[in-house]
Amino acid sequence: MKLITSRDNPLYKELKHLASSSQARRKAGRTLLDGVHLCQAYLQHAGKPSLCLVSEGSQHHPEVEPILEKCEQQHGRCIVLPDALYQHLSQVENGIGLLFVIDTPQVAIPYKITESSVLLDNLQDPGNLGSILRSAAAAGIKNVFCSKGTVFAWSPKVLRAGMGAHFLLNIFENADLAFLLESARIPILATSSHATTRIYDADLTQPVGWLLGHEGQGVSDELLALATQQVAIPHYGAIESLNVAASAAVCFFEQVRQREG
Known part of the structure; x- marks a missing residue:
């Protein structure tokens, strides 16, 4: 896993913008999944995220380690952030430090409604x-x-x-x-x-x-x-x-x- 320690890192700047701006999320066609439960659900039902982010303090958490392992098995891109940098991306207070960056689905709207x-x-x-x-x-x-x-x-x-x-x-x-x-x-x-x-x-x-x-x-x-x-x-x-x-x-x-x- 790659470690990012500088707030001036271009990827970190991009992630911070994504985390703080609805307009940026819509424009990029990406969003953030914050927390273990959402990340688990995504892996189970949707597959590999575009990017997995984990705080240094949570990378060995028993709920986080299996998720990181699965991402790495799927050749997912994983980034470790110091806790202070991670907190600027997360909107969850006192949560487990795990975020997924995912592409928001672009689904064509059907012409007719035929089911509930x-x-x-x-x-x-x-x-x-x-x-x-x-x-x-x-x-x-x-x-x-x-x-x-x-x-x-x-x-x-x-x-x-x-x-x-x-x-x-x-x-x-x-x-x-x-x-x-x-x-x-x-x-x-x-x-x-x-x-x-x-x-x-x-x-x-x-x-x-x-x-x-x-x-x-x-x-x-x-x-x-x-x-x-x-x-x-x-x-x-x-x-x-x-x-x-x-x-x-x-x-x-x-x-x-x-x-x-």
Whole structure:
């Protein structure tokens, strides 16, 4: 493994820029996986990273050593950094010092939706997006379509919240949701607190597309008009609505319940 000790090293400067700038990550088509769990998940489901980075203090950690060994077996490029330099790349406090640099998948958006999918309209919060991806993967949904205004799915915060779900999904960014809704071959269900049909009364034994919207504004009126059906999640108390990630989990696992039952 190569040791980098200078903050003026060109590669280190490039990595620091990548770690601190969303624009740089998008432009480079690369992102960072921070921590043992994400790196393990990537090796298991996606393969070899572009670059493996480890802090000096963590290179002999019992959870890190097998990952480094596997990267080296696959002829991966591994770099050791002094702890002080490493900390400028990581956004995790008091974590185990391991980072992967990976290429973000560039997947062509299909023309038609034919299997259960999630369509996200202008979702803003990284934690919400990561949670939705995690729930979708756990519910057996494979495709997630993100509108142009939705937060970058491969940002470090979304990746941490997704806990490895990214590597089990096809994530399509900058998707034209209106076009996809108009050409969909399956029913599209939109969540709305004003709907009269309960989620539990909808037929979810068939493939459906789940249309979920902005945390405050919900799904846009334009897209709501294109949905096959609007459904509501009944709840008690004075709370107006559920968090979008919680709503998504209820919807996905009601579909699982109906299909299993």
